[in-house]
Amino acid sequence: MADADRLPPIVTLTDAPTTEEAHAVGAGLAGFNEQQSGIRDSRPLAVIVRDPRTKQPVGGLTGRTSLGLLFIDLFFLPDDLRGDGLGSRLLRLAEDEARHRGCVGAVLYTISFQAPGFYERHGYCVLGTVPCLPPGTSRIFMTKPLA
Numbered sequence: 001m002a003d004a005d006r007l008p009p010i011v012t013l014t015d016a017p018t019t020e021e022a023h024a025v026g027a028g029l030a031g032f033n034e035q036q037s038g039i040r041d042s043r044p045l046a047v048i049v050r051d052p053r054t055k056q057p058v059g060g061l062t063g064r065t066s067l068g069l070l071f072i073d074l075f076f077l078p079d080d081l082r083g084d085g086l087g088s089r090l091l092r093l094a095e096d097e098a099r100h101r102g103c104v105g106a107v108l109y110t111i112s113f114q115a116p117g118f119y120e121r122h123g124y125c126v127l128g129t130v131p132c133l134p135p136g137t138s139r140i141f142m143t144k145p146l147a
Helices: 019-037 086-100 116-121
Strands: 043-050 057-066 069-076 105-111 125-132 137-145
Touching (some): 043 086, 069 086, 116 125, 116 137
Parallel strands (some): 069 105
Antiparallel strands (some): 043 057
16 A cells, blocks of 8 residues: 555544453564564463452452563452461462463562562562652562572
8 A cells, every 4th residue: 555545543542441452452562572582471360369258359469471570460458368478478379370480580569658568578679669649659660589
């Protein structure tokens, strides 16, 4: 097609991408990464905590592994499940699975009012911080070697 016949792409902004839209972005990036690295290993990873009575999920950890890294995206436990080592157990399970998948490191970010101390106690080091809202709050980017 001649350049004169090309129509410009349609660009939209949304806060609710469809499954098809999210897939187009994710699959496109995965294909590019594979082309550049020769590796296609991105996989989701989750450690879910369920209520023992209802069997409904109440918290856990979600993330993914890709190109030798564990990315921890979300980690939440209700207040009544904190302080007894459950969070440490979930983190250990995720890290062990990441090692099993060949990962050599882990990456995450937390917020200054969330759990930076928890991650530091588990061997994570601060890569950097970015101020965010509310004033005085920061996103804290952390990493840990898994080898």
